[in-house]
Amino acid sequence: MPATDAIYFTSEHQAFRDTVRRFVRAEMAPHVDAWEAAGGFPRSLYRRCGELGLLGLGHPEAVGGTPSADIFHLLIFTEELVTEGRCGGLAATLMTTYIGTPPIRRMGTPEQQQRFLPKVIRGEWVAALGITEPDAGSDVAGIRTRAVREGDDYIVNGAKVFITCGTEADFVTTAVRTGGEGHGGISLLVVPTDTPGFSVTRKLDKMGWRCSDTAELAYVDCRVPAANLIGRENEGFKAIMSNFQTERLMLAAMAVASGQLALQEALGYARTRQAFGGPLTDKQVIRHMLADMATRVDVAREYVYRIAYRFKHGDDCTTEVSMAKNVAYDAARDVIDAAVQIHGGLGFMTGTVVERLYRDNRVLGIGGGAREIMNEIIARRLLP
Numbered sequence: 583m584p585a586t587d588a589i590y591f592t593s594e595h596q597a598f599r600d601t602v603r604r605f606v607r608a609e610m611a612p613h614v615d616a617w618e619a620a621g622g623f624p625r626s627l628y629r630r631c632g633e634l635g636l637l638g639l640g641h642p643e644a645v646g647g648t649p650s651a652d653i654f655h656l657l658i659f660t661e662e663l664v665t666e667g668r669c670g671g672l673a674a675t676l677m678t679t680y681i682g683t684p685p686i687r688r689m690g691t692p693e694q695q696q697r698f699l700p701k702v703i704r705g706e707w708v709a710a711l712g713i714t715e716p717d718a719g720s721d722v723a724g725i726r727t728r729a730v731r732e733g734d735d736y737i738v739n740g741a742k743v744f745i746t747c748g749t750e751a752d753f754v755t756t757a758v759r760t761g762g763e764g765h766g767g768i769s770l771l772v773v774p775t776d777t778p779g780f781s782v783t784r785k786l787d788k789m790g791w792r793c794s795d796t797a798e799l800a801y802v803d804c805r806v807p808a809a810n811l812i813g814r815e816n817e818g819f820k821a822i823m824s825n826f827q828t829e830r831l832m833l834a835a836m837a838v839a840s841g842q843l844a845l846q847e848a849l850g851y852a853r854t855r856q857a858f859g860g861p862l863t864d865k866q867v868i869r870h871m872l873a874d875m876a877t878r879v880d881v882a883r884e885y886v887y888r889i890a891y892r893f894k895h896g897d898d899c900t901t902e903v904s905m906a907k908n909v910a911y912d913a914a915r916d917v918i919d920a921a922v923q924i925h926g927g928l929g930f931m932t933g934t935v936v937e938r939l940y941r942d943n944r945v946l947g948i949g950g951g952a953r954e955i956m957n958e959i960i961a962r963r964l965l966p
């Protein structure tokens with residue numbers, strides 16, 4: 583076991599990694615190209631993930647989860663989806679479970695947990711998280727989707743955009759405005775997608791994450807039981823912010839894994855590609871590019887693990903999680919770019935791993951809190 587692994591991972595984590603790796607290698611990797619071309623993958627994949635216990639990590643036993651699982655299980659799952667699945671879209675879609683359900687685990691009542699979580703954990707239902715709106719992305723406090731209380735229900739009107747799993751979801755954990763302007767008027771409401779008035783207005787086409795389903799959603803006079811309110815009314819903003827911490831660490835792990843895969847691909851190609859009488863690995867410029875790439879990946883990985891470790895132990899590391907996301911994204915961006923360069927024209931061709939990585943990685947500087955927003959969080963500590 584490499585030294586760094588022994589610090590952050592137990593033997594149980596390693597066994598979990600082996601299980602996930604075998605599963606992704608055997609049951610996902612052979613189909614990824616077809617899923618990317620089709621713009622989605624079969625629902626049966628969720629069932630298989632459910633059977634293997636991959637959708638209940640950290641959730642209570644009472645709902646079929648594995649409460650002993652920690653942030654490193656989520657990072658391992660993410661990493662293996664990228665490195666073995668060779669596809670960011672696969673990771674983005676399956677990991678959406680871990681942004682759509684944690685608010686229900688953390689703030690939902692036992693009754694709500696029983697109603698919403700077991701079917702997701704078994705892979706029968708798909709969960710999504712709906713925060714972003716056409717007029718409010720980074721500025722979460724500016725959302726306008728409104729939920730007005732009427733008897734035992736809320737009447738929801740509004741729109742969401744860029745929602746991962748939006749077309750497949752059975753429910754959307756939705757940020758709604760129940761109070762006044764700003765962050766103090768936001769709540770989280772679970773909206774079942776069979777609610778009359780809910781619709782998917784558009785499945786969105788994208789540069790990358792092509793097998794991941796991304797949708798635009800409309801809520802028109804949706805009558806949602808007040809019993810679906812997660813936590814207290816107007817206290818949703820804090821829950822959304824705390825949910826972001828796990829998401830950002832998962833996205834950081836996705837970036838590091840993408841950089842690692844790009845490095846491996848570049849090493850493999852540079853060893854065999856002949857130019858000017860020898861392999862590319864003979865050329866000092868290429869050797870140094872590879873050395874820089876390896877360094878960037880290693881440093882980013884170590885920092886992400888270090889912050890995940892602090893997060894796991896309950897440290898307040900909001901600033902460092904933002905730093906980890908930016909460090910990992912920047913490293914992956916530069917490493918993947920270098921990997922494409924080393925592949926020459928082939929790196930620009932559809933069908934090469936580095937070409938997909940190049941497209942898939944771009945969103946990691948935008949989704950889950952853009953690079954600039956991470957810097958705002960960091961700057962707030964520097965300049966209170």
Ligand SMILES: Cc1cc2nc3c(=O)[nH]c(=O)nc-3n(C[C@H](O)[C@H](O)[C@H](O)COP(=O)(O)OP(=O)(O)OC[C@H]3O[C@@H](n4cnc5c(N)ncnc54)[C@H](O)[C@@H]3O)c2cc1C
Nearest residue numbers: 711712713714719720744745746948949950951952954955
């Ligand atoms: C593929 C994909 C999947 C997604 N999945 C989901 C999902 O499942 N659920 C969900 O709710 N959302 C999802 N999102 C939305 C994502 O979180 C937002 O795109 C992101 O938060 C940025 O918001 P925006 O696109 O509205 O950009 P904007 O907020 O309009 O920002 C535009 C640019 O301005 C910059 N900017 C904004 N404010 C500032 C500031 N104060 N200072 C400096 N710069 C600033 C931003 O950094 C960015 O570069 C997804 C997005 C994508 C692309």
